[in-house]
Amino acid sequence: MSVAVSATTVDAFLGGKVEAVQPKDGHHRAGLEAVLLSAAIEPEFAGTVVDLGAGVGVAGMAVAARCPATGVILVERDSEAIACAREALARPANRAFAARMSIVAADIAEPESSRAAAGLGRAIADAVVMNPPFLEQGEGTASPRQARAAAHVLAGNGLETWFRVAASVLRPGGRLVVIFRADRLEVLLAALGNRFGDAAILPIHPRAALPAHRVLIGAVKGSRAPSRILPPLVLHPETGGTYLPNVERILRHGVGLAEAHLPWVSDTRG
Numbered sequence: 001m002s003v004a005v006s007a008t009t010v011d012a013f014l015g016g017k018v019e020a021v022q023p024k025d026g027h028h029r030a031g032l033e034a035v036l037l038s039a040a041i042e043p044e045f046a047g048t049v050v051d052l053g054a055g056v057g058v059a060g061m062a063v064a065a066r067c068p069a070t071g072v073i074l075v076e077r078d079s080e081a082i083a084c085a086r087e088a089l090a091r092p093a094n095r096a097f098a099a100r101m102s103i104v105a106a107d108i109a110e111p112e113s114s115r116a117a118a119g120l121g122r123a124i125a126d127a128v129v130m131n132p133p134f135l136e137q138g139e140g141t142a143s144p145r146q147a148r149a150a151a152h153v154l155a156g157n158g159l160e161t162w163f164r165v166a167a168s169v170l171r172p173g174g175r176l177v178v179i180f181r182a183d184r185l186e187v188l189l190a191a192l193g194n195r196f197g198d199a200a201i202l203p204i205h206p207r208a209a210l211p212a213h214r215v216l217i218g219a220v221k222g223s224r225a226p227s228r229i230l231p232p233l234v235l236h237p238e239t240g241g242t243y244l245p246n247v248e249r250i251l252r253h254g255v256g257l258a259e260a261h262l263p264w265v266s267d268t269r270g
Helices: 031-037 056-065 079-091 093-100 112-118 148-153 158-168 182-192 245-253
Strands: 008-013 017-022 047-052 069-077 099-104 125-130 169-182 196-205 214-223
Touching: 008 182, 008 196, 017 056, 017 079, 017 093, 031 056, 031 125, 031 169, 031 245, 047 056, 047 158, 056 069, 056 093, 056 099, 056 125, 069 079, 079 099, 079 125, 099 158, 125 158, 158 169, 169 182, 182 196, 182 214
Parallel strands: 047 069, 047 125, 069 099, 125 169
Antiparallel strands: 008 017, 169 214, 196 214
């Protein structure tokens, strides 16, 4: 059944290697975080990557565009976002990777049996990427638009649900990459729990003199290795709105994070 989306835009990522279709308003619009998330998967990675809570699919499409040996599964519950992802995969600009992608319409909060029936079974992935909602229930001011609020506000058991499902979907030794608010790092590490270890923690700073506002973590399912905090990635120079050259290489040219920011030790190498 087709779903009508009121108004959309077509947005280019990775210098035009990816074209995403996004609702013009009323929904979360993907951008920097999705591209940084995808950049954590190295170009030589081979295997199945699940984009959990994919939205319109920008992170997953960027992974598929950059990593020719991957198959990517977009997992999303919002019907309009799914419609946008399907439309994007039909665009000529995405022809090079569209055949390696599939979409699973599923709510990760549903029971495992429901997720499996939708196509999200156990141990199907070699890597999971995710950008969970960053507000707890009752925290901050949620958008009056239901779809946008749902993308920003954690429901039910919060991050616990996301990490539980990620662990279920991953094969033993599989890799998880997550981007989240830096000021909630303690919550993020608690959610990793005993399921994931060997966590590489990358603080992301808007400018060198400002505190980190995001953190990118790569971790390994079942590992007992200790965590490590890496030297930060800085996005902008001291003044102005431009990105630093190494960040531009990630955003415009699809360069992997490990190449553009040498301290990153990728936990997603195949």
